[in-house]
Amino acid sequence: MKTLIAYAGKTGNTAKCARQLAIHLNNVTLVDLNAEQVNPADFEAIIIASPVYSHKFEPSVKNFIKTYLSILQDKPFAAFVTMVEYDTFNKVITREIPEALRNKAIAIENFGGEVNNLSPFGWHDKLIAKSMVKLESKKHPIEFLADAPQNFNEQLKKASWT
Ligand SMILES: Cc1cc2nc3c(=O)[nH]c(=O)nc-3n(C[C@H](O)[C@H](O)[C@H](O)COP(=O)(O)O)c2cc1C
Numbered sequence: 001m002k003t004l005i006a007y008a009g010k011t012g013n014t015a016k017c018a019r020q021l022a023i024h025l026n027n028v029t030l031v032d033l034n035a036e037q038v039n040p041a042d043f044e045a046i047i048i049a050s051p052v053y054s055h056k057f058e059p060s061v062k063n064f065i066k067t068y069l070s071i072l073q074d075k076p077f078a079a080f081v082t083m084v085e086y087d088t089f090n091k092v093i094t095r096e097i098p099e100a101l102r103n104k105a106i107a108i109e110n111f112g113g114e115v116n117n118l119s120p121f122g123w124h125d126k127l128i129a130k131s132m133v134k135l136e137s138k139k140h141p142i143e144f145l146a147d148a149p150q151n152f153n154e155q156l157k158k159a160s161w162t
Contacts, residue, residue, distance in 0.1 A: 001026070001044045001045045001161060002027050003025050003029070003044065003045045003046070004040055004043040005018050005021065005022055006031050006038060007048070008049075008058040009034070009058060013082045014050060014051045017049065017080065017082055017111045021047070021049075021149060021152070026162055029043070033058070033061055040068045040075070045077070046072055048064065048072075048077075049080050049082075050081055051082045055088060057081075062096060069098060069101065078108065078156060079107075079109075080109045081093070084112070085136055086139070107155035107156060111148045112145035113142070114143055115132075115142060
């Protein structure tokens with residue numbers, strides 16, 4: 001299937017996951033929504049990928065969903081996030097992906113995430129990130145979730161997404 005992976009991010013984690021996922025799919029186009037515009041109408045199936053910052057998707061991903069909602073609803077659709085506050089996954093997904101799209105999604109997964117580059121952020125965000133990492137690292141390692149991409153791929157395969 002002619003697949004679009006539309007992703008964005010600030011420190012490269014989501015881009016890295018998107019590239020790794022692309023290896024397992026045929027006929028795939030990767031588009032960084034912070035750098036380029038793309039129309040999902042030109043593809044047969046869509047995967048969106050976003051990091052979570054302050055409990056929200058990257059604005060360009062949010063805009064993409066909003067702008068093309070009716071097109072996304074008409075095609076095979078899946079999404080993944082990279083994030084570290086695992087407890088908030090459901091809340092973030094419920095808020096950031098409209099119900100109709102969520103209900104038809106083939107897969108929506110958390111790929112985990114790292115926080116190892118704070119240079120793009122101001123002092124306030126740096127403080128928030130450090131305290132978040134301190135708190136979350138008591139619950140789980142701050143790293144990519146090893147099983148998540150495979151899990152995601154298996155769900156795509158079950159839906160005959162190749
Ligand atoms: C300033 C800052 C705020 C963040 N806020 C959240 C958050 O609210 N929830 C969460 O789960 N992860 C949060 N994270 C972790 C990022 O989502 C995670 O590092 C993600 O993989 C970054 O993706 P990117 O490299 O593609 O930008 C935050 C990280 C930073 C640096």
